[in-house]
Amino acid sequence: MKILVINAGSSSLKYELFDGKNFSSLTENLIEVNKKSKTPTIELALKSAMKELIASRKISSLNDIERVGHRVVHGGEKYSKPTEIDKKLIEEIKKLSSIAPLHNPINLEAILACKKYLPNAKHYAVFDTSFYSTTPEKAFLYAIPRELHEKHGIRKYGFQGISHKFVTEKALKILGNKKAKIISCHLGNGVSITASIGGKAMDTTMGFTPLEGMIMGTRCGSIDPAITFYLSKSLKLSLEKIEEIYLKKSGLLALSEISWDMREIYKKSLKKDKKAISTIEIFSYHLAKHIAEMSASIKGIDAIIFTAGIGENAFYIREKTIDNLSHFGISLDKKANRLSKEIISSKTSKSKILVIKTDEELQIAKEISN
Numbered sequence: 001m002k003i004l005v006i007n008a009g010s011s012s013l014k015y016e017l018f019d020g021k022n023f024s025s026l027t028e029n030l031i032e033v034n035k036k037s038k039t040p041t042i043e044l045a046l047k048s049a050m051k052e053l054i055a056s057r058k059i060s061s062l063n064d065i066e067r068v069g070h071r072v073v074h075g076g077e078k079y080s081k082p083t084e085i086d087k088k089l090i091e092e093i094k095k096l097s098s099i100a101p102l103h104n105p106i107n108l109e110a111i112l113a114c115k116k117y118l119p120n121a122k123h124y125a126v127f128d129t130s131f132y133s134t135t136p137e138k139a140f141l142y143a144i145p146r147e148l149h150e151k152h153g154i155r156k157y158g159f160q161g162i163s164h165k166f167v168t169e170k171a172l173k174i175l176g177n178k179k180a181k182i183i184s185c186h187l188g189n190g191v192s193i194t195a196s197i198g199g200k201a202m203d204t205t206m207g208f209t210p211l212e213g214m215i216m217g218t219r220c221g222s223i224d225p226a227i228t229f230y231l232s233k234s235l236k237l238s239l240e241k242i243e244e245i246y247l248k249k250s251g252l253l254a255l256s257e258i259s260w261d262m263r264e265i266y267k268k269s270l271k272k273d274k275k276a277i278s279t280i281e282i283f284s285y286h287l288a289k290h291i292a293e294m295s296a297s298i299k300g301i302d303a304i305i306f307t308a309g310i311g312e313n314a315f316y317i318r319e320k321t322i323d324n325l326s327h328f329g330i331s332l333d334k335k336a337n338r339l340s341k342e343i344i345s346s347k348t349s350k351s352k353i354l355v356i357k358t359d360e361e362l363q364i365a366k367e368i369s370n
Helices: 042-055 087-098 104-117 130-134 146-152 161-175 226-233 239-248 251-256 262-270 274-298 308-313 315-323 334-338 360-367
Strands: 002-008 012-019 025-032 065-072 122-127 181-187 191-197 200-204 303-307 352-355
Touching: 002 042, 002 104, 002 360, 012 042, 012 360, 025 042, 042 104, 065 104, 065 360, 087 104, 104 122, 122 360, 130 161, 130 200, 161 181, 161 191, 161 200, 161 303, 161 352, 161 360, 181 274, 181 308, 191 274, 200 274, 226 239, 251 262, 251 274, 262 274, 262 308, 274 315, 303 308, 308 315, 315 334, 315 352
Parallel strands: 002 065, 065 122, 181 303, 303 352
Antiparallel strands: 002 012, 012 025, 181 191, 191 200
């Protein structure tokens, strides 16, 4: 059985073809989606992907692909496991687009296009929110009128769950402890921290939307909600403009005034750029705060995981973050950290510190194989 995984984003489409027997990767690629490229739309990117799959000779025809797994960011409260895509589910994903406007519409566009090219395959949605179906009410309920949750579904959902699930399950094997208390830090353009016990999510930093929580590439993360009222009333900004500021003009980009990309910020920091240095300090400080916050939900820390682009590569972020948590008795092996080894904690550290490369596509393939 051949399994195709589609991970569609706002500026790229990643696909990976797996052998369903042993989950070995047969071929993959990341296709840029922007007006300047040969594939300015998701549908054209998928058309290109189909041609590449045939050209790879890993399949004789598109009919060899029996299952397709689609990453979908928001599944609301209804979907806690991979779900075969039908007309009803497509409508649900559309409804949830108002909550995840940067993600669900693109995910849906990829689904509809892919179903055209692969009409005989079974298509499944794997939701980022599913991992958080085990989160208790004390963690997901906001202190606003209960009817807003009961009638309109306003609550903390959590996102990036596919990644958190993958690295957490791998960490449990490394630790040899099925009941381990783990804090996983997905640090990419989107950033979230999740606390889990034995692989079950107990709390996370992202909320009703992927805007809440940590400072991100262009997203502000958690701020005083009254800032919205001030920007609207005093500065006369429209809600659309405020939303654009929060989602696309804030975060690392706003703090550094250099880039949303931590690699570019780090390069400037080496040249003693004050805003770059300050941005790294602020990011690390807030990351440590959120890790400490998450530890309260699981009453301890057996391991901290760093994953995704920043988490897997930015040794300087890991170093500053763990230094801010030294009062927990946690410390790094600095050499292992600089080399981004799998285990980077010191021998005397009370908690293991791990660097684990995430693999959302492999996680999706495994989840839809049964």
